[in-house]
Amino acid sequence: MTDLLEMYCIPDTFCEEVYRIDRIGPCHRLIFTARDYSCETRVIVSKLILPSERLLDLATLARGAHAQMRTADYSPELAALPMTAVAH
16 A cells, blocks of 8 residues: 555545536546535535546445444444434
8 A cells, every 4th residue: 555645634524425426527526415404404515526437446445444334343233323413
């Protein structure tokens, strides 16, 4: 694995779902949303554009992370509970 350098302070952004995936030429734009509890609507919290050939890599990484989460040291019942979070 190569070294990873974060050039800028990039904040983490909480999102609840991939709302839409748009095709833009040779790339795809993934639009992520979260619920705004103050007005009971969904808001766009992030847009990520990546080359189309990286979509499979992203899905593979997500599947691996999901498999690790399910086999962690806590019970499957706990892992299956819905998570409520507040975006600041």
